[in-house]
Amino acid sequence: MVSQCANREGGYELYAYSPSLPAAIIFIAIFGTSAVLHIWQAGKKRSWFMTPFIIGGLMETVGYVGRALSHHNTCSLTPYIIQTLLLLLxxxxxxxxxxxILGRIILLTDGEPYALIRRTWLTKIFVGGDVLCFLMQLAGGGMLASADGDPDKAKLGENLVVGGLFVQLAFFGFFILVAALFQMQGRHHLAGLPQSLSAWRRHLYVLYGTSLLILxxxxxxxxxxxxxxxxxxxSHEVFLYIFDASLMAAAMVAMNVVHPGDIALLLKGKSLEDGREGFLELDSRGMVEGHGVDGHSRHWR
Known part of the structure; x- marks a missing residue:
């Protein structure tokens, strides 16, 4: 337990412990490396829909920088606010x-008839809910970070954060249901897709995994x-690293390993092949290779 901050009214503590410097440095390295790799992958595969994911990774990185700085001064308000807001959001x-990503999987597989929500509305509904929970948590986190011992302000901040988290849980739970129903109802259609489009399966399973981690x-x-x-x-820092840092790092790394940009490449190749027989696949250079009925290979970025 750290000593109370003498320069704060009522001796209000920012932390109930001295934040671990080694743990913060480890996760700065993990999130920072993964975010840089995501930037490179998104640029290479033209998958700009991953931009929010990248920003989230950079926020995680800077958030743990705030915790590292707090190790040296647990009474400093600025790094405390940084880590509170960025790790929350x-x-x-x-x-x-x-x-x-789910909308693109549905488009790739021509599976819209099997989706509970039309693909054109799916992203709007879920991203709209995500914006709502983001704003609620932003407002609540800001109040908490600046409460400075004011119990009324802290309570209101907590209520907003918890409300935002419940909105996030509700939308994520519904999202997983929509994804699972799409896979179940379209199982016969999906089983008949050409081998060149079989990548949808691993991307959907990674989607389930990362969604459960965030849940x-x-x-x-x-x-x-x-x-x-x-x-x-x-009051115990270890839980933050077990149930937040480790889970979010796993989500980022999983998306590095099975990068959704592959779906963007397949969609581009699929649009070029519309109206022609043949199949598409990703070659070792990450290009879309199409083999037409004439037997000749064609490549597109």
Whole structure:
């Protein structure tokens, strides 16, 4: 337990512990490396719908920089605000890109008849909900970060954050349901797709995985805020790294390994092949290769 900050009215503490410097540095490295790799992958594969995901990764990186700075001065308000806001809001931006990925999988597989929501509305509905929860958490996080011992302001901030997290949980739960129903109802159609389009399956499973990681993290945050500033979770730093940092890092790395930009490349190749027999595949250079009925190979970026 850190000593109370003498320069704060009532001796108000920003942390119930001294933030770990080694842990912060480790996750600065993980999130920073993954974010830079995502920038390179998005540029190479022209997958600009991953921009919110990248921004979320950069926010996570800077958020842990704030925690590293707090190790040396637990009473400094600026790094505390940085880490509070950015670590709270980063996953909401992950969600925005995840919602857009499902729409592209549906388009790639011509699976709109099997989707609970029309593809053109799917992204609008879920990203709209994501913006709402982002704004609620932003407002609540800002109040919490600047409460400085004011119990009324802190309580209002907590209520807004928890409300935003519940909105996020509701939309994510519905999103997973929509994705699962799409796969179940369209199973016969999806099973008949050419081998060249089989990538949809691994991208959808990564989508399930990253969505569940964000769900678990959001549940953790809800419980943390319900317990309050003196609660067990908020008073022990290890839980932040187990149920937030590690899960969000896993989500970022999973998207590095199975990058959604491959869907963008397949969609581009598929549009070029419309009206012609043949199939599409990604070659070792990440280009779309189409083999027409004449047996000749064609490549597109």
């Amino acid at each position: 980063g996953p909401a931006l992950f969600a925005a890109s995840i919602y857009m 678990v993290r959001s549940v953790f945050r809800v419980v943390e805020y319900f317990q309050g500033e003196h609660g067990y979770l908020l």
